[in-house]
Amino acid sequence: MLGLGGDRLWADMNRLLAFLFHQGVLDEQFLQLQQLQDHSSPNFVSDVLSIYFHESERLLSNLRSLLMDREFWDYKKMGIHLNQLMGSSSSIGAKRLRNVCLAFRASVDHNNRPGCLRALEMLEHEYCYLKNKLHEYIQIEQQRALAAGVRYPAQNN
Numbered sequence: 001m002l003g004l005g006g007d008r009l010w011a012d013m014n015r016l017l018a019f020l021f022h023q024g025v026l027d028e029q030f031l032q033l034q035q036l037q038d039h040s041s042p043n044f045v046s047d048v049l050s051i052y053f054h055e056s057e058r059l060l061s062n063l064r065s066l067l068m069d070r071e072f073w074d075y076k077k078m079g080i081h082l083n084q085l086m087g088s089s090s091s092i093g094a095k096r097l098r099n100v101c102l103a104f105r106a107s108v109d110h111n112n113r114p115g116c117l118r119a120l121e122m123l124e125h126e127y128c129y130l131k132n133k134l135h136e137y138i139q140i141e142q143q144r145a146l147a148a149g150v151r152y153p154a155q156n157n
Contacts, residue, residue, distance in 0.1 A: 012140050026095060027095040029093030042145055056089075060123065083105075100123045
């Protein structure tokens with residue numbers, strides 16, 4: 001039994017996840033990701049999210065660089081980066097971010113430069129929101145694991 005502190009942390013985590021599901025930020029794929037975590041890999045979700053954050057930031061940076069080139073827009077490269085971001089977002093259950101990627105992709109497919117610029121702004125905003133909320137989740141998960149006596153390595157994000 002985790003005791004009162006552990007019960008509070010479970011409640012905090014459940015409230016946060018319920019909020020993120022209600023807001024459409026996450027979908028059931030996130031729950032499937034959680035189910036892959038067990039005693040042999042107590043930081044599995046945290047590790048996957050860390051990789052996701054690193055790769056997503058690289059892709060967002062690449063998209064921004066492509067959009068800032070005023071002479072030549074490489075819509076094909078933008079599409080490739082968006083497809084990668086959509087795929088990785090889907091794999092962790094980042095529903096709202098994936099949906100913003102789809103809207104961005106529509107602007108890319110129509111060579112709509114103003115639409116791409118607006119979509120990038122929305123994408124960066126949504127990514128920051130998701131990252132902040134998932135860092136909150138990771139912190140609660142680490143506290144819960146510590147309360148249960150599980151060793152949990154510190155994150156560097």
